[in-house]
Amino acid sequence: MELTALPRAFYDRPVVRVARELIGCLLVRETIEGLLVGRIVEAEAYLSQRDAACHAAAGQTRRNSSMFGPPGHAYVYAIHARYCLNAVTEPAGTPSAVLIRAVEPLAGLSGMRQRRGREAVCELARGPGRLCEAFAIDRQLDGSDLTRGTDLWIAQDGYRLSRRDLARSPRIGVTSAHDLPLRFFLDGSRFVSGPRKLHRRPVR
DNA sequence: CTACCGATTGACT
């Protein structure tokens, strides 16, 4: 498995493009008990200050300051007593990010099972909060550099998904800007979050 | 300091 971290240039591009291309990439986490690896099957774009659903829309605070920094760093925030992982995109000063919503677990499943208290592979990293619990991600990793290939990073292996397998829908859970189709996911994947009807491409 | 609130989850009808 090729696990070289994606370069800064990958993240230094329009956030929607990065979100789309992150589907199929590998999320990698170094822990004491070994490497955790999962294939990203669902992600959402948050578009800077013109997007009401983006945490940066109301301006910079201590919580969201990572999003205002350079691309290729993690933005980890707490919500409802969970954590969620984002990859910061676009040049510094453009506070946009991609929320990693779900991965298909590939390696390090025993540690994930232990932290999640669940056996079923589907239940380990389906949803942004579950994913962070399985991968031992918390606010300590906020702002960490995803391009160094230590602690936490994203890699691209030989896997290529066909255009037909990449689906797009409105974002899940947001209370504003419901209409924007900024959620990308692997069509039909069992490892995607949300109700079952959102596991497939919406009919058009 | 108090008073909300949410890019969630899991338990339950």
Add this chain to the structure above:
DNA sequence: GTCAATCGGTAGA
């Protein structure tokens, strides 16, 4: 399908 627990972040007194 519905619903409430959860708690850090934020704003405001």
